[in-house]
């Protein structure tokens with residue numbers, strides 16, 4: 001209840017500090033100390049190089065400002081994030097592909113490895129890279145009638161191991177393996193049943209409130225002890241990622257630049273465009 005009141009106050013009276021980049025905005029409530037990081041790259045928060053750089057710098061800014069927690073959400077009405085910007089992968093040269101993948105890695109490690117309590121207010125669809133961001137957080141509240149999941153195998157591509165880490169943290173191994181091999185997109189209701197999200201909410205405001213309450217559960221816990229404990233759980237995945245990070249970029253570039261993969265992207269884009277014109 002107290003957190004709810006603080007959130008309400010945050011909307012009107014409590015002073016808050018604002019920071020923004022071209023495609024993100026950050027509001028830190030001075031009373032709660034919690035930062036709300038909103039992704040705002042219309043129409044679907046697709047992740048191009050600039051967006052990923054903005055996201056990374058906002059995450060580090062929040063971390064360096066000693067905020068009490070980070071809530072990730074979207075400024076768009078029905079999409080949390082549509083994942084990597086396919087327009088930026090299609091017909092791109094190897095250098096562009098390498099830069100895109102490196103920036104995706106950078107954002108993931110910034111969020112997954114953050115010592116702060118992190119929560120995702122998933123106020124829309126979260127396929128692929130959108131799911132990657134949500135599952136890098138510690139808690140998820142999601143609106144009904146949306147989808148979330150890692151659908152890479154449906155596109156004929158493989159999610160590397162680090163990209164699966166969020167799933168592995170959250171889902172039982174058998175379920176994670178099945179969902180990843182199927183490239184399954186979960187509806188909100190299925191995601192709750194599987195444990196991929198923590199709560200279903202009826203509005204973005206309620207999602208933010210639940211996230212704030214989650215972060216509030218650490219109010220009496222020593223922040224350093226909390227953060228080190230969290231990172232102990234994540235250390236093996238992080239270490240493994242650091243070992244293969246450069247090779248992973250090379251593998252991605254080699255896969256994504258193959259003519260047959262480029263053709264899949266082109267067809268996929270065309271279908272998306274046809275669908276959006278209907």
Ligand SMILES: CC/C=C\C/C=C\CCC/C=C/CC(=O)SCCNC(=O)CCNC(=O)[C@H](O)C(C)(C)COP(=O)(O)OP(=O)(O)OC[C@H]1O[C@@H](n2cnc3c(N)ncnc32)[C@H](O)[C@@H]1OP(=O)(O)O
Pocket residue numbers: 043044046078079081082083084085086087089125127128129130151152155157158159252255256261264265268269272273274275276277
């Ligand atoms: C296809 C990739 C193939 C190979 C890649 C090779 C290696 C990659 C290695 C593995 C890593 C993968 C990580 C990824 O993130 S890949 C991206 C996967 N993303 C998706 O599959 C989501 C696609 N989008 C949707 O399903 C829907 O758009 C969504 C449910 C998110 C929202 O639906 P809604 O009805 O609200 O909007 P739309 O009308 O569909 O879209 C509006 C406009 O936005 C464009 N759009 C949508 N998604 C993307 C995207 N990911 N990249 C670029 N543009 C996107 C869509 O075309 C519409 O554009 P306009 O027609 O209005 O111009």
